[in-house]
Amino acid sequence: MKKKIMAILMAAVIVLTFGACGSSPASSSGSSGQYGGYDSTLYKVLQSGKITVGVIGAFAPCSYVDENGEWQGFEVEVAKRIADSLGAEIEFVEVTSDSRISSIETGKVDICMGNSTRTLERAQKVAFSDTLIVSSERLLVTEDSSIEGIESLAAGDKIGVTKGGTMDQEIEAIRTDLDIVYYTSPTDGVVAVKNGQCVAFAEDSNTLQYQASLTDGVKVVGDPLATISYNSIMLPIGDTIWLNYINEFVFEFNSSGQNAALFEEYFGAEPFTDLEPQY
Numbered sequence: 001m002k003k004k005i006m007a008i009l010m011a012a013v014i015v016l017t018f019g020a021c022g023s024s025p026a027s028s029s030g031s032s033g034q035y036g037g038y039d040s041t042l043y044k045v046l047q048s049g050k051i052t053v054g055v056i057g058a059f060a061p062c063s064y065v066d067e068n069g070e071w072q073g074f075e076v077e078v079a080k081r082i083a084d085s086l087g088a089e090i091e092f093v094e095v096t097s098d099s100r101i102s103s104i105e106t107g108k109v110d111i112c113m114g115n116s117t118r119t120l121e122r123a124q125k126v127a128f129s130d131t132l133i134v135s136s137e138r139l140l141v142t143e144d145s146s147i148e149g150i151e152s153l154a155a156g157d158k159i160g161v162t163k164g165g166t167m168d169q170e171i172e173a174i175r176t177d178l179d180i181v182y183y184t185s186p187t188d189g190v191v192a193v194k195n196g197q198c199v200a201f202a203e204d205s206n207t208l209q210y211q212a213s214l215t216d217g218v219k220v221v222g223d224p225l226a227t228i229s230y231n232s233i234m235l236p237i238g239d240t241i242w243l244n245y246i247n248e249f250v251f252e253f254n255s256s257g258q259n260a261a262l263f264e265e266y267f268g269a270e271p272f273t274d275l276e277p278q279y
Contacts, residue, residue, distance in 0.1 A: 040241035041110050051088045053079040054095040054103045054112035054234075058185040061210050061266040062115050074266040075113035078132065081258075082111070082249055096184055098164030101125050104234050111246065112234040115204060117166050122234075127243050129233040130250045132259070134273045136224035137167055138205045140193055142217055147200055149222030150174055158198035160189040167202045170226045190215055204229065210267055228273075 045051045055063040055075060063073040071092045083090040095103045100114045104126045115135075118128045139159075141147045153159065155177040161167040163182040171180055181198050183189040189201035190211045201208075208220045233250070235243055253259050263271045 040239050041236060042239075042242045042245050045086055045088050045110060049088050050091060051079075051083050051086060051111070052091045052093055052109045053083075054093050054100060054109035054114065055079065056096060056100075056114045056185065057094045058187040059115070059207070060187070060214075062207065063113060074262060075115065077262060077266075078253070079111070079113060081253070082246070085249055096164060097162045098184075100164065100234060104236055107236070110235075110242075114234070115207070115231050116234050117229040118232050119166065125237065126234045127237045127239070129235065129243065129246045130254075131230040131232055132250060132253075133206065133231040133263070134271065135204045135206045135229050135231060137170065137202055137226055137229065138208055138220050138224060139200045139202055139222045140190060140208045140212060140218055140220055141200045142193060143219050144217075145199070145219075145221075147221060150202075150225055152222075153178060153200065157200070160192050160198040160201040162186055162189060162203060165203070166229070167225070171202055174225065186211065190218065193218060204231075206267055206269075209269065213268060 055071065055073075058064055059073070061073050062075045063071065066072045076092070079092070080090060093103065093109050095109070095112060095114065097114065100112050100116060101122060103109045104112050112126075115133065116122075116128070118131075122128075139147065139150065147153060150171075153175065156179055158179045158181050159171060160181045160183050161171060163184060168180055168182070171178060181192070183192060183201075186201075186203050186207050189198075189203060192198050193201045194215070194217060202225060205220065205224070212218050212220050233246055235246060260271055
């Protein structure tokens with residue numbers, strides 16, 4: 001009798017063991033398990049033939065809407081190439097710097113561009129791809145301004161930053177005596193400087209150089225305000241299959257020279273540093 005019971009128990013253990021080995025890992029994407037039994041945004045996109053991408057509006061040359069109502073910009077073009085690599089149609093969803101992370105967390109978008117700097121705080125909520133753009137942060141001021149850098153500002157001066165960006169924390173760490181003013185987009189910050197609403201605007205140096213080339217009466221000044229920023233694509237946390245695919249895309253995009261060529265086309269200058277093959 002004991003031998004029979006032991007045989008039944010051993011059989012049950014074997015069934016459970018092989019059953020567990022055959023189970024499919026789940027991800028936060030909640031996608032179909034059609035592809036090899038795995039659950040990932042990658043397979044959801046392949047099955048549906050559609051990818052949803054978050055981009056920031058009025059953020060030229062990264063992303064903006066032209067006079068015909070069409071999305072344009074460096075990051076828009078990158079997103080289109082990702083979609084092409086998957087054979088998928090693309091849907092752009094406008095986000096702000098402040099809503100980028102929540103758009104990923106809530107599943108509103110499959111990836112989010114937004115010139116997003118990799119930080120430990122953000123990495124607790126979203127995953128980051130390998131580096132797509134390298135930059136620093138500087139100041140934009142009026143052409144006739146005597147400001148030469150962050151140290152030139154007087155106590156109480158108004159300095160603009162993009163809400164939800166990294167600059168608000170960086171500025172507070174450097175100068176606690178400045179009055180920080182928040183703007184929805186870099187374009188708004190540039191206009192604020194021109195209109196005298198703030199004496200300087202702190203933002204990504206690549207973006208500021210581009211804005212200064214298009215806008216009369218402003219210039220970019222000063223040394224980098226913080227350490228070099230490594231900007232990436234944001235994805236749902238926990239979906240390693242999707243992250244691996246996007247990283248493979250970024251690797252090929254960087255190592256092939258496509259990134260450098262596209263960057264120069266949209267920013268009008270060579271990249272801040274080489275990305276061959278990746279960081």
